[in-house]
Amino acid sequence: MDKTRLEAFSDGVFAVAITLLALNLTVAGPGHESLVRQVVDRWPSFLAFVVSFFAIGIAWVNHHSLFKSIATTDRTLLFLNLTLLLFIVAIPFGTATMATYLQGGGADAPLAAALYAALLEGMALSFAAIFVWSIGDGKRRYRPLPARGVGRALVRFSIGTLAYLVAIALAFVNAVGALAFITAVAIYYVVEHNPSTSAEGPTRTDQGGRSADSPLITADHADFVFQ
Amino acid sequence: MDKTRLEAFSDGVFAVAITLLALNLTVAGPGHESLVRQVVDRWPSFLAFVVSFFAIGIAWVNHHSLFKSIATTDRTLLFLNLTLLLFIVAIPFGTATMATYLQGGGADAPLAAALYAALLEGMALSFAAIFVWSIGDGKRRYRPLPARGVGRALVRFSIGTLAYLVAIALAFVNAVGALAFITAVAIYYVVEHNPSTSAEGPTRTDQGGRSADSPLITADHADFVFQ
Amino acid sequence: MDKTRLEAFSDGVFAVAITLLALNLTVAGPGHESLVRQVVDRWPSFLAFVVSFFAIGIAWVNHHSLFKSIATTDRTLLFLNLTLLLFIVAIPFGTATMATYLQGGGADAPLAAALYAALLEGMALSFAAIFVWSIGDGKRRYRPLPARGVGRALVRFSIGTLAYLVAIALAFVNAVGALAFITAVAIYYVVEHNPSTSAEGPTRTDQGGRSADSPLITADHADFVFQ
Amino acid sequence: MDKTRLEAFSDGVFAVAITLLALNLTVAGPGHESLVRQVVDRWPSFLAFVVSFFAIGIAWVNHHSLFKSIATTDRTLLFLNLTLLLFIVAIPFGTATMATYLQGGGADAPLAAALYAALLEGMALSFAAIFVWSIGDGKRRYRPLPARGVGRALVRFSIGTLAYLVAIALAFVNAVGALAFITAVAIYYVVEHNPSTSAEGPTRTDQGGRSADSPLITADHADFVFQ
Numbered sequence: 001m002d003k004t005r006l007e008a009f010s011d012g013v014f015a016v017a018i019t020l021l022a023l024n025l026t027v028a029g030p031g032h033e034s035l036v037r038q039v040v041d042r043w044p045s046f047l048a049f050v051v052s053f054f055a056i057g058i059a060w061v062n063h064h065s066l067f068k069s070i071a072t073t074d075r076t077l078l079f080l081n082l083t084l085l086l087f088i089v090a091i092p093f094g095t096a097t098m099a100t101y102l103q104g105g106g107a108d109a110p111l112a113a114a115l116y117a118a119l120l121e122g123m124a125l126s127f128a129a130i131f132v133w134s135i136g137d138g139k140r141r142y143r144p145l146p147a148r149g150v151g152r153a154l155v156r157f158s159i160g161t162l163a164y165l166v167a168i169a170l171a172f173v174n175a176v177g178a179l180a181f182i183t184a185v186a187i188y189y190v191v192e193h194n195p196s197t198s199a200e201g202p203t204r205t206d207q208g209g210r211s212a213d214s215p216l217i218t219a220d221h222a223d224f225v226f227q
Numbered sequence: 228m229d230k231t232r233l234e235a236f237s238d239g240v241f242a243v244a245i246t247l248l249a250l251n252l253t254v255a256g257p258g259h260e261s262l263v264r265q266v267v268d269r270w271p272s273f274l275a276f277v278v279s280f281f282a283i284g285i286a287w288v289n290h291h292s293l294f295k296s297i298a299t300t301d302r303t304l305l306f307l308n309l310t311l312l313l314f315i316v317a318i319p320f321g322t323a324t325m326a327t328y329l330q331g332g333g334a335d336a337p338l339a340a341a342l343y344a345a346l347l348e349g350m351a352l353s354f355a356a357i358f359v360w361s362i363g364d365g366k367r368r369y370r371p372l373p374a375r376g377v378g379r380a381l382v383r384f385s386i387g388t389l390a391y392l393v394a395i396a397l398a399f400v401n402a403v404g405a406l407a408f409i410t411a412v413a414i415y416y417v418v419e420h421n422p423s424t425s426a427e428g429p430t431r432t433d434q435g436g437r438s439a440d441s442p443l444i445t446a447d448h449a450d451f452v453f454q
Numbered sequence: 455m456d457k458t459r460l461e462a463f464s465d466g467v468f469a470v471a472i473t474l475l476a477l478n479l480t481v482a483g484p485g486h487e488s489l490v491r492q493v494v495d496r497w498p499s500f501l502a503f504v505v506s507f508f509a510i511g512i513a514w515v516n517h518h519s520l521f522k523s524i525a526t527t528d529r530t531l532l533f534l535n536l537t538l539l540l541f542i543v544a545i546p547f548g549t550a551t552m553a554t555y556l557q558g559g560g561a562d563a564p565l566a567a568a569l570y571a572a573l574l575e576g577m578a579l580s581f582a583a584i585f586v587w588s589i590g591d592g593k594r595r596y597r598p599l600p601a602r603g604v605g606r607a608l609v610r611f612s613i614g615t616l617a618y619l620v621a622i623a624l625a626f627v628n629a630v631g632a633l634a635f636i637t638a639v640a641i642y643y644v645v646e647h648n649p650s651t652s653a654e655g656p657t658r659t660d661q662g663g664r665s666a667d668s669p670l671i672t673a674d675h676a677d678f679v680f681q
Numbered sequence: 682m683d684k685t686r687l688e689a690f691s692d693g694v695f696a697v698a699i700t701l702l703a704l705n706l707t708v709a710g711p712g713h714e715s716l717v718r719q720v721v722d723r724w725p726s727f728l729a730f731v732v733s734f735f736a737i738g739i740a741w742v743n744h745h746s747l748f749k750s751i752a753t754t755d756r757t758l759l760f761l762n763l764t765l766l767l768f769i770v771a772i773p774f775g776t777a778t779m780a781t782y783l784q785g786g787g788a789d790a791p792l793a794a795a796l797y798a799a800l801l802e803g804m805a806l807s808f809a810a811i812f813v814w815s816i817g818d819g820k821r822r823y824r825p826l827p828a829r830g831v832g833r834a835l836v837r838f839s840i841g842t843l844a845y846l847v848a849i850a851l852a853f854v855n856a857v858g859a860l861a862f863i864t865a866v867a868i869y870y871v872v873e874h875n876p877s878t879s880a881e882g883p884t885r886t887d888q889g890g891r892s893a894d895s896p897l898i899t900a901d902h903a904d905f906v907f908q
Binding site: 462536539543550558566569 | 702
């Protein structure tokens with residue numbers, strides 16, 4: 001089954017990218033400043049690691065939710081998915097660059113933070129493109145999304161996409177402020193209490209069974225958890 | 228089936244993190260001290276590699292056991308699992324930092340060892356949180372755990388969590404002692420002869436079949452192998 | 455089922471290799487040239503990252519398509535597949551080497567670009583070898599390819615293989631020109647509008663079902679998407 | 682099914698380790714010796730990359746074959762498997778160390794080559810231990826191996842284990858000779874024409890079916906392909 005291998009490959013890329021984030025965590029070792037001082041001085045690396053870890057983790061949840069409702073694959077989807085993964089794979093680079101410039105200071109910190117936000121914006125746009133693909137033609141989803149659901153999804157995708165545009169603009173005003181804003185966005189998505197989710201509660205699945213309707217989070221609303 | 232993809236993603240993260248541990252193994256090459264001397268001097272790197280390798284390996288076994296009994300997924304579980312993986316992914320950093328300071332000596336070796344133990348403590352607490360989640364509500368496990376089983380599990384999770392607290396405290400007395408203690412804890416979990424496990428012996432599984440009751444190690448007791 | 459584990463292992467290698475490409479993306483940090491200048495100067499690294507990302511991504515799609523029609527495995531296939539993966543795994547090295555020399559200039563840029571093209575040529579030849587293996591003996595595919603299909607496939611594999619030979623030759627005339635040519639080849643494969651694909655459109659697959667005939671892209675033509 | 686997740690985790694580790702081998706491939710870039718000279722000088726890195734790539738690849742095939750016949754899992758198997766993976770994960774380190782010392786020359790090249798061979802010996806012994814575990818108790822394999830098969834398997838495991846002992850000894854006589862010997866062993870395993878394999882030829886498997894008897898290579902003999 002094709003979608004399965006597409007998901008397996010994507011899961012692999014998410015898992016490697018999220019783990020490579022930790023390669024940015026380093027200290028200089030003995031003979032330099034005290035370890036406490038080093039860790040304190042490098043707070044941007046540690047904060048950016050945690051924020052990017054949850055950003056990629058949430059993106060993985062999103063990917064899962066979005067593809068669960070998709071019934072077909074074609075070349076367009078494959079390359080939209082590759083584009084999404086391109087941004088995911090670049091996030092450790094963006095994280096390291098932003099952390100280096102926030103720590104070192106200087107005139108380029110705003111640009112480095114904007115670059116980081118731009119990668120997240122690219123990710124958000126890729127998710128939106130996959131969603132738009134999925135509602136085209138009417139046969140790409142297991143269950144067609146009703147018009148109201150499409151509208152709500154598009155509003156939410158637009159809000160997510162807008163949030164990172166705000167972060168890019170904010171970076172040029174205050175680089176640390178942009179990181180704080182992105183942190184807040186990530187926390188929002190983690191703690192967000194989607195009413196329709198809590199209403200239904202977790203779905204019980206039989207261990208050996210399969211259920212197109214057993215969402216990780218509530219179906220139909222699942223697509224727009226993050227953006 | 229959702230849990231399957233959650234497990235596949237987690238397996239990927241465990242596999243990448245356990246393999247990245249080996250990036251900390253390096254020697255300076257010819258033109259420096261003799262190879263024997265370099266390897267001897269860097270004993271903390273090699274010992275810490277082996278200890279962390281088995282720590283992550285045991286954590287993977289634990290993860291497997293814990294999730295085998297879980298019947299449902301929800302947002303809370305997803306983010307508890309992400310938090311667990313955050314600590315797993317940070318272990319190579321903690322391992323490298325501790326090894327560098329144990330080798331180089333100096334005043335910060337205790338702090339570096341405590342940092343390493345703190346990452347393991349974070350992992351242990353994350354496992355405990357997932358276990359507590361799993362017994363909530365009564366529908367999250369395939370088979371509800373009897374009250375006696377819950378009590379025993381909580382005692383064992385507490386012991387595991389306590390062990391790493393002891394390691395953190397010990398680190399400030401003697402950094403090498405803390406590593407020795409953590410090594411002993413890992414050996415204990417590897418060789419531990421769980422009576423109920425040996426009584427039942429390995430479970431035979433049909434190749435093509437599925438069996439919710441064919442544990443890697445004995446069911447119900449499986450959850451608290453490590454912590 | 456053997457083929458499944460062969461595919462899973464290959465997917466893992468593709469996923470790690472495509473993610474490691476991003477390790478070549480680095481900037482020197484504050485205290486050096488401006489960030490804009492650094493990114494502009496390092497354009498070969500960023501362009502080569504994107505080109506190699508899609509080259510490996512397309513190779514993964516190809517791998518998927520080629521193996522979908524394969525019904526048996528033997529030692530020969532295993533080692534042809536390992537040879538293919540050897541070239542995939544070496545692509546991040548080839549990408550980094552080419553980018554370094556294109557950026558730094560000097561007499562060796564042509565050779566570095568030729569090395570990169572040679573790795574892609576090795577990949578293309580490995581795919582062709584697996585295809586030739588698959589049509590041998592008549593029992594290795596689920597559905598034997600008709601003579602006309604074999605002929606067309608061989609023509610297309612030859613064209614793909616030839617393209618990278620051209621790139622190798624071109625590298626010695628103009629290194630940047632070779633990268634531009636390889637970029638064009640990648641774009642061609644991404645946007646290529648295979649008539650038979652569009653005619654059938656995406657295939658709907660049941661979520662729980664299995665269908666040997668539900669290609670990612672159109673069956674029978676799937677094998678020679680890339681080469 | 683437990684064995685499935687054990688195999689998936691192991692596949693992930695194999696895939697990451699085989700891909701990380703390529704991190705040892707580097708050239709110094711423009712401004713140093715010519716690229717041709719650098720590649721020629723670093724022949725040990727390139728040869729060792731290819732040898733280790735096929736060594737890990739063959740180990741993956743072996744792992745597949747060995748686990749295919751295993752019907753049960755227990756703690757002992759889990760930790761034997763972790764020990765095997767410990768050696769697999771350390772191979773990129775051993776490869777880099779040997780290549781550095783073979784290239785740089787000096788008194789420690791023999792020791793570096795012996796270290797590399799010792800990691801392969803550890804891998805071979807781990808495979809042998811898993812095989813011995815599998816024939817214990819009589820219920821751990823799907824089909825018990827007849828006494829003659831056990832004897833032949835043990836002879837072959839002993840030969841494999843012996844080969845790397847010879848390589849360790851040879852390293853102290855001639856480091857390059859040891860690498861040549863290990864290369865020859867790898868080539869032998871790749872091209873080895875197992876009579877029982879060729880007699881049966883590849884096994885046709887139904888795409889959706891499962892067959893405990895459809896070996897990657899011939900069953901029963903599969904376990905001792907490599908060691």
